[in-house]
Amino acid sequence: MDEAGRGPLAGPVYAAAVILDPARPVDGIADSKSLAAARREEIALAIKAGSLAWAVAQASVAEIDRLNILRAALLAMARAVTSLTLDPDEVLIDGPHCPALPHPMRAVIGGDATVPAIAAASILAKTARDAEMRRLHEIYPCYGFDRHKGYPTAAHLEALRRHGACEAHRRSFAPVGQALGMR
Numbered sequence: 001m002d003e004a005g006r007g008p009l010a011g012p013v014y015a016a017a018v019i020l021d022p023a024r025p026v027d028g029i030a031d032s033k034s035l036a037a038a039r040r041e042e043i044a045l046a047i048k049a050g051s052l053a054w055a056v057a058q059a060s061v062a063e064i065d066r067l068n069i070l071r072a073a074l075l076a077m078a079r080a081v082t083s084l085t086l087d088p089d090e091v092l093i094d095g096p097h098c099p100a101l102p103h104p105m106r107a108v109i110g111g112d113a114t115v116p117a118i119a120a121a122s123i124l125a126k127t128a129r130d131a132e133m134r135r136l137h138e139i140y141p142c143y144g145f146d147r148h149k150g151y152p153t154a155a156h157l158e159a160l161r162r163h164g165a166c167e168a169h170r171r172s173f174a175p176v177g178q179a180l181g182m183r
Helices: 037-050 061-067 069-082 116-139 154-163 174-179
Strands: 002-004 013-019 053-059 091-094 105-108
Touching: 002 069, 002 091, 002 116, 013 069, 013 116, 037 116, 053 061, 053 069, 053 116, 061 069, 091 116, 154 174
Parallel strands: 091 105
Antiparallel strands: 002 013, 013 053
C-alpha cells in the first residue's frame, strides 16, 4: 500500500492497495516518482490487468482539513485495503505509519523503491490523483492544477494570491490560509 498527495495544497489524498500475482509479473514497476507520467499510465493499466486484487481510495479535502494530512492519508489507506476483493496475508505500507486495520502490517520506509507491490500501489495512487487534479483543472482552470497537481509551485502560489482559494484547496495548509487572510 502507498499514498499520493500528502504535500499538495489542493485536492484529496489518494491511497492504493495492490496484491500482485506472482504468476503474472508486471514489467516496469518502480517508484511512481521515478516514472514519466505517460509510462506511469501504461504501467497502471498493466497492474490493474495483472494483479490478483487492487483498490484505490481517497480522503477528501474536508477530511484533510478536519483530521490533518497524516490521519487523512491513513484513512485513505484503510479504505483502500478494506476495498480489496481479497484479504491480504500481510499489509506492507510505504513509510513509518500504519493505519488501523485488522491485518498483520509492516511499515517499510522507502518501500516504494524496494517492494514491488508497494511500488505498484504508488503508481495506482499517483495516476488516480493526477486524473482527479486534471478534472479539478477543468472546473478551476486559473490555478493550473493540470500542470503542478496542487503542489506549492511558484505559479500555484501566485494563482492563490491572485484568485484566492477555491473549494479544492486545503484550508488547513499555511499558504492557503494566508491567501484567505486566515494566518
